[in-house]
Amino acid sequence: MKQALCLATAMALHLGIAESASAGTEPLVARDMLEVTVLALKGDRSKALEMLSKGNMLFRQGDVFVYCIDGRGRVLTHGLLELVGRDFSALSDKTGKEFGAYILINSREDQLGFTGYYLPKPGGSKEVYREDYFTRVSDLTCGAGYYTTSDRGLATDTA
Numbered sequence: 447m448k449q450a451l452c453l454a455t456a457m458a459l460h461l462g463i464a465e466s467a468s469a470g471t472e473p474l475v476a477r478d479m480l481e482v483t484v485l486a487l488k489g490d491r492s493k494a495l496e497m498l499s500k501g502n503m504l505f506r507q508g509d510v511f512v513y514c515i516d517g518r519g520r521v522l523t524h525g526l527l528e529l530v531g532r533d534f535s536a537l538s539d540k541t542g543k544e545f546g547a548y549i550l551i552n553s554r555e556d557q558l559g560f561t562g563y564y565l566p567k568p569g570g571s572k573e574v575y576r577e578d579y580f581t582r583v584s585d586l587t588c589g590a591g592y593y594t595t596s597d598r599g600l601a602t603d604t605a
Contacts (some may be wrong), residue, residue: 505523
């Protein structure tokens with residue numbers, strides 16, 4: 447019953463996400479997707495991870511996507527498939543920012559953290575500025591983010 451309720455709630459939240467996924471609303475969409483992910487993982491973890499791995503639209507809309515990292519720091523799901531299986535803590539961007547370690551160290555259950563870093567878009571090779579919300583769900587660290595046109599100085603790391 448609890449699982450069905452959580453998944454139903456996630457689906458209802460998704461309706462709001464789908465309606466708001468337009469230019470300029472990416473931060474809200476990313477945050478909402480992460481909240482849906484938390485609900486889905488708490489409801490039926492294995493089903494949620496399967497849906498994440500398959501790029502289900504609950505967890506991905508264009509360049510806005512959710513990712514999850516296991517307790518050992520290995521990427522379980524990610525919009526950049528080449529990162530799946532890699533050590534997330536070892537990831538850094540073109541400026542040298544060790545964003546993977548930052549996210550893993552600062553994720554907390556029932557709290558949203560926020561950070562910005564450079565990462566290629568899916569299908570691309572040039573690193574583009576990205577801003578992410580992140581949290582912990584049991585032994586998983588999950589995040590959702592969006593790409594912006596530039597580092598506008600808006601992303602102040604918070605955890």
